[in-house]
Amino acid sequence: MLEALTTSTAIVALAEIGDKTQLLAVILATRFRKPWPVIGGILFATLANHFLAALVGSTAASFLDGTAFRYAVAAGFIVMGLWTLVPDKLDDDEAPKPSRFGPFLTTLVAFFIVEMGDKTQVATIALGARFHDALAVTAGTTLGMMLANVPAVFLGHELIKRVPLNVVRMLAALLFVAIGAWLLAQTAGLL
Numbered sequence: 289m290l291e292a293l294t295t296s297t298a299i300v301a302l303a304e305i306g307d308k309t310q311l312l313a314v315i316l317a318t319r320f321r322k323p324w325p326v327i328g329g330i331l332f333a334t335l336a337n338h339f340l341a342a343l344v345g346s347t348a349a350s351f352l353d354g355t356a357f358r359y360a361v362a363a364g365f366i367v368m369g370l371w372t373l374v375p376d377k378l379d380d381d382e383a384p385k386p387s388r389f390g391p392f393l394t395t396l397v398a399f400f401i402v403e404m405g406d407k408t409q410v411a412t413i414a415l416g417a418r419f420h421d422a423l424a425v426t427a428g429t430t431l432g433m434m435l436a437n438v439p440a441v442f443l444g445h446e447l448i449k450r451v452p453l454n455v456v457r458m459l460a461a462l463l464f465v466a467i468g469a470w471l472l473a474q475t476a477g478l479l
Contacts, residue, residue: 292419295467296428297435299415300408302460303368304436309402316398317441320391326441327434329395334433335426337403338412342425345416355475357417362471364414369464371407408433411464418471 304310316326349357389397403409408429415425473479 289421289424292415292421292424293428293431295419296412296415296425297432299411299460299463299467300429300432301435302432302463303407303411304433305460307407307436309399309406309408309433310437310440312398312402313437313440314444316391316395317444320394322391323441325391326395327438329392330399330437330441331430331434333396333399333403334430337400337409338429338433339422339426341409341412342416342422342429345413345418346420346422346425347416348413349417349420358471358475361414361417362468362475364410365418365464365468365471367468368407368411368414369461369468371410373458373461418467 313326313330316329317323320326349361412425412429415429416422419425470479
């Protein structure tokens with residue numbers, strides 16, 4: 289359980305830096321100027337989204353447990369590593385529109401929707417499949433999201449300007465690829 293928690297936290301915290309959901313956090317924080325409701329919306333949206341993703345991954349792994357599936361999970365981590373190298377930007381149609389629902393509900397809905405099909409959601413599915421523990425993976429990925437997004441809410445554009453995103457992307461990509469290579473070697477019986 290500890291390995292699932294720590295691995296999930298590290299992967300998502302690194303992968304989230306510069307991700308479109310982090311950009312969304314900055315936009316929402318500057319728009320509403322109420323950090324705690326924005327943070328609450330991020331937390332609850334992430335818990336819901338990532339629990340469903342981890343559950344899909346762990347359920348699929350329990351039904352499909354076999355050599356081919358383990359190779360597919362390993363390949364998925366490697367693909368995620370390569371995908372992490374591609375910088376994200378928030379498209380105009382994904383930016384939050386003016387809302388009468390306030391910062392918490394706006395953030396909750398926007399984050400949940402923008403996270404669908406995002407790198408961190410796909411990574412959560414793969415982590416759920418790898419560790420077969422939806423709760424530990426959800427806790428880890430949510431902690432990783434919060435570690436990356438809470439500073440973005442409070443420090444906004446200043447943080448993003450000062451963090452070398454290319455270095456962070458490279459570290460996240462290396463972590464994904466290393467896990468994928470380790471899973472490949474383990475599945476092949478080399479470890």
